[in-house]
Amino acid sequence: MPIENPNGLSKAQIEKIESPYAHNSGPKLDFSKASQGLETFNKENPTLWTEVTRLLNQKQN
Amino acid sequence: MDDGRQDENEAFFLFLDKARREAEQQLSCSILHDRQISQEALIHAGRSFGSIPGIDNPNHFKIAGHLAFWIRKLKPFRIFRLSTVVAHLEKRGLSHPFPEAMLKQENPDNPNALFVNEIIAVNAAFGFICATGTLLRPKPELVQDLIVSLRYNSFSPHAVRIILEGMAETPGASP
Numbered sequence: 172m173p174i175e176n177p178n179g180l181s182k183a184q185i186e187k188i189e190s191p192y193a194h195n196s197g198p199k200l201d202f203s204k205a206s207q208g209l210e211t212f213n214k215e216n217p218t219l220w221t222e223v224t225r226l227l228n229q230k231q232n
Numbered sequence: 233m234d235d236g237r238q239d240e241n242e243a244f245f246l247f248l249d250k251a252r253r254e255a256e257q258q259l260s261c262s263i264l265h266d267r268q269i270s271q272e273a274l275i276h277a278g279r280s281f282g283s284i285p286g287i288d289n290p291n292h293f294k295i296a297g298h299l300a301f302w303i304r305k306l307k308p309f310r311i312f313r314l315s316t317v318v319a320h321l322e323k324r325g326l327s328h329p330f331p332e333a334m335l336k337q338e339n340p341d342n343p344n345a346l347f348v349n350e351i352i353a354v355n356a357a358f359g360f361i362c363a364t365g366t367l368l369r370p371k372p373e374l375v376q377d378l379i380v381s382l383r384y385n386s387f388s389p390h391a392v393r394i395i396l397e398g399m400a401e402t403p404g405a406s407p
Contacts, residue, residue, distance in 0.1 A: 200281075200295065201363070202243035208363025209250050209355065215362070215369075220258045220355070222372035223379065227344045 262312040269308035296357035297393025303353035367401040
């Protein structure tokens with residue numbers, strides 16, 4: 172039986188297996204900034220949570 | 233514990249407290265925050281942030297997804313019920329100072345109380361993503377579905393990350 176891929180994985184394949192995800196670089200953890208982000212988000216989406224809780228109620232009743 | 237870690241924990245607690253207050257307003261109730269459990273959630277989420285060798289700073293969707301997953305899994309929040317305190321005191325033969333009208337105001341049947349941890353987890357994730365300048369305009373129907381699904385279905389932190397990233401709007405993306 173012929174042997175397939177006699178050299179095993181390539182260097183690029185090994186790198187891909189070790190770091191498979193495309194998205195893994197970003198800012199360091201900053202929860203003070205995240206708190207401001209939360210305020211901004213709730214200001215930008217002022218009716219979201221009222222609407223979500225209304226929908227949750229609707230599904231429950 | 234070193235000062236840097238302690239500062240990070242404190243900032244994390246305050247961040248979650250902000251999301252908790254929003255949930256209190258929406259659910260018209262008081263919510264207790266067990267900081268031991270939320271610290272545990274941060275430790276668990278933090279383990280995944282460094283899972284790829286050589287990359288220290290994870291993507292913000294990944295951080296938000298993993299935090300939301302662990303908050304929803306470990307559940308550091310619960311509804312505070314005055315009636316529980318009263319029952320506890322009465323059981324021990326102690327009187328309580330709470331007027332009857334105040335106790336009647338409590339709504340123990342609020343169905344949304346079931347989802348308190350999921351609501352806070354999702355709101356915190358949105359806040360974390362929004363802080364990076366990412367535009368988020370999630371549809372209420374989708375958020376409601378995510379909240380219910382986080383409670384009753386199986387999830388992985390990575391799956392939550394993908395859902396959150398899918399909700400974000402990328403400038404310049406085709407409609």
